[in-house]
Amino acid sequence: MNAASLRRALTGQDSLWTSLDVVERTGSTNTDLAQRAREGGAREGAVLVAEEQTAGRGRLERGWSAPARSGVFVSVLVVPPVPQERWGWVPLIAGVATASALARTAGLDTKLKWPNDVLVDIAGEERKTGGILAERTDVAPARDESGEGAAGIVLGIGLNVSLRESELPVPAAGSLVLAGARAADRDPLLRAVLRSFEDWYGRWTAADGDPLVSGVLEAYAAGCATLGRHVRAELPGGGELVGEAVAVDSDGRLVIGTEDGVQRPVSAGDIVHLRGDGGHGGSGGTDA
Structure with missing residues (x-):
């Protein structure tokens, strides 16, 4: 991925995204970004992307890994300015944002499995091609600032993009390429996902975290494959x-x-x- 190009496209004065780093290889982008936040090396809007993860983590402490450059592996830091009892909506917002971004950019009919697995259709079978993990973290003041720290959320989004059948971690997994995506370039996919999240997150925070007023609940329910099952x-x-x-x-x-x-x-x-x-x-x- 082209870090300089991604920074130009995504970060700026009016953007949620304040910094963007791309690393060649790491254990977990969530772990790394949370550590930066605790140490004052990352502020809200920080984005950390890895070309390869060797110790990726899913929900319920499941382990996961994939070949280098085969997917989008990104974590972001947000400090929602809404009541903390509503913070549980952040990973669901990410699910809505990711699914809608993939529909536009990759031309795929995507669905969500509660709470935030991204499903695609491969030969008539639902397969998981993406997952989201949200973890609370302490956020220390930036190294060049004074003041008290805060709490925040490190949000990890992982997408299988170009994996072949033989490279999938489990039979129920899938990838965008296997689902027939019209685009598999990871740079525009990442841009689309982050822009979509910024849009939905902005609507939600503007509504003080209310999922009804912001439209998040309606959008999530409309795209949730679990409902009615x-x-x-x-x-x-x-x-x-x-x-x-x-x-x-x-x-x-x-x-x-x-x-x-x-x-x-x-x-x-x-x-x-x-x-x-x-x-x-x-x-x-x-x-x-």
């Missing part, structure tokens, strides 16, 4: 919940209607689209 929620601690995914509520939780007529919101867990509804029984792909 028969699912199994594998919950933290080992429990599970089976039923129909009926809604995403104002807190970003997935509401599942069980066979006994009870609707239960799920705020964390692994969601499986059960076979028989056109879904798949696993997950795969990339996070940051």
Whole structure:
């Protein structure tokens, strides 16, 4: 990736993005950017891109790696100026932004699997081609500034772009190329994703984090492949919940209607689209 060209295109006085670095190889862009934030070496709007990740992390502490230059591996730092109880919407906003950017740039019909896996269709099968991981971090004052630190979010976005079948980490994973993307140049893909996130994040912060007023909830629900499906929620601690995914509520939780007529919101867990509804029984792909 061309770091200088990306900086010219994305950073500037009126942009959310304040800095952009590209590294050849690292363990995890999320880990690196969080460390920079804690040490005062990164401020809001910092973007860190890697050509290769050797210790990428997904949700539920899953490990992941991919060949160098085969995807988009990026982390960004944001400090949302909204009540912290609404910060859980940040990764869902990233899902909406990424899916819409890929639809425009790569010409693909993308869907979201709750909470923020990006799905594409490959030979009639839903496959995960992207994932998102949001982690809270302390943000120290910049080294040339005084004042108190703050809390922020390091948001990692990973996309499988050019991987072939033999290079996929698991059978349920996919890539943009395998899905028939009309464009697989990573620079314009990254630009599109970051611009789309800036747009949706701006709408959300302007509405003080309200997902209804900002339109984020409506956009997420419209693109969510999980809604209306028969699912199994594998919950933290080992429990599970089976039923129909009926809604995403104002807190970003997935509401599942069980066979006994009870609707239960799920705020964390692994969601499986059960076979028989056109879904798949696993997950795969990339996070940051």
